[in-house]
Amino acid sequence: MTTSTTVLHVDPGPLMPSVLTPPISKSDAQRALVLAHLTGAWPLSDIQDEPEEFLPADVRVLRRGIEALRLPPGPVRDVDCADGGAPFRILVTQAAVTPGARVRLTGxxxxxxxxxxxxFDSLREALGPAGLSLTQGAPWPVELTAPTSTGEPVFRVPGAQSSQYASSLLLGCAALFLRERRPWRVEILGALTSAGYLELTVSWLRRFGFTVHQTEGRYEVAAYQAPERAPAMPGDWSSLGYLLLIAWHTGGSVERADLASAHPDQALVRIVEQVGLQSQVGLGNTLRLTGQARGGLVASGTECPDLLPTLAALACVLPAPSTLHDVSILRLKESDRLEGIRTLVDAFGGRTVLEGEALTVHPPATRPARFAMDSRGDHRLAMVSATLSVLSGVPLALTGPECVEKSFPGFWRQLERTGVRLS
Incomplete structure (x- = not known):
């Protein structure tokens, strides 16, 4: 956890409609960067042309890691993954399938x-017999030497905890298919958590020209034909979640909202229909929410774990309790987001009830005059706290605002476009 003593005061005074712009999707960009590296489409113009200060930190981390893997074979390549869970997991597999690579990862x-x-266990099982060496410090560094050959073309991995394991391995299958010209597959053991993110990976593989066969718990990369052009990069649906709710409250809209995206957090558009909000599509992938909120909402961490903090912020201003299911996955993020949500609701004067995997959020009968929140170094907790401030009109004192760099460096500038005062 990153600690900070910086306090940002968010004053949602007189607000005005504005067109709000999300960053490019870090989940999409990470997958596209790997596939561009593998297929020869490197560098991707959509990412190269994005101003550096607007790029999510996780995208910058992964890009640096791929650039290190693209260096000629030689000395150990040091890769700092910072706080990026997805970049780290993706890069571990890409290092393991880069013949002869010697990589030292830290974070x-x-x-x-x-x-x-x-x-790690899946990589060792599949590639260990061929010579993979993968050791872990306490906890850093993770040191890896990749084999120059392979054996049985299959990775087996549990589906619990995170779909990032399967996504990372499936991108590894793409690398191995291109190298060996034989099908490689991922077999998932048990139920898969956050399956939408694996479907996002499959979607990007297909956009880059790979044939992926799917059966129950099994994903196989079986063929490749180069596409005519590299796919375009959509806006980030996790960031669009905050912006859409802020735009709804201020009468504005958002751009870069690709409704054809496979991103799991696009579920926001459907979930808010439960409380009477409707989406309206405009020209150029612009989108707005309209309607007056009523009742409470229901959502699941199995479908869209990164969206749950955003929905918890909305739940605090709804007229009835809301329930978030399958919430234990939130404990394994950049912070313990389950406790972060409960702390936020409590700071706002509401209350939560946790029963097994279900968290019920009861909005306060009376909103506070102001509230305070510590981001705990977690970008999503910082942004949902500010979103709640805007939705409620209640000033916020936020400790640790700089962590938004991880996924949405321009978040505070977007808030200022609506009239929010920051000090």
């Missing part, structure tokens, strides 16, 4: 605490 203490064992 923050919090990243080291997050679970990676199932991914």
């Amino acid at each position: 923050t203490p919090r990243l080291g605490e997050r679970p990676h064992g199932p991914l």
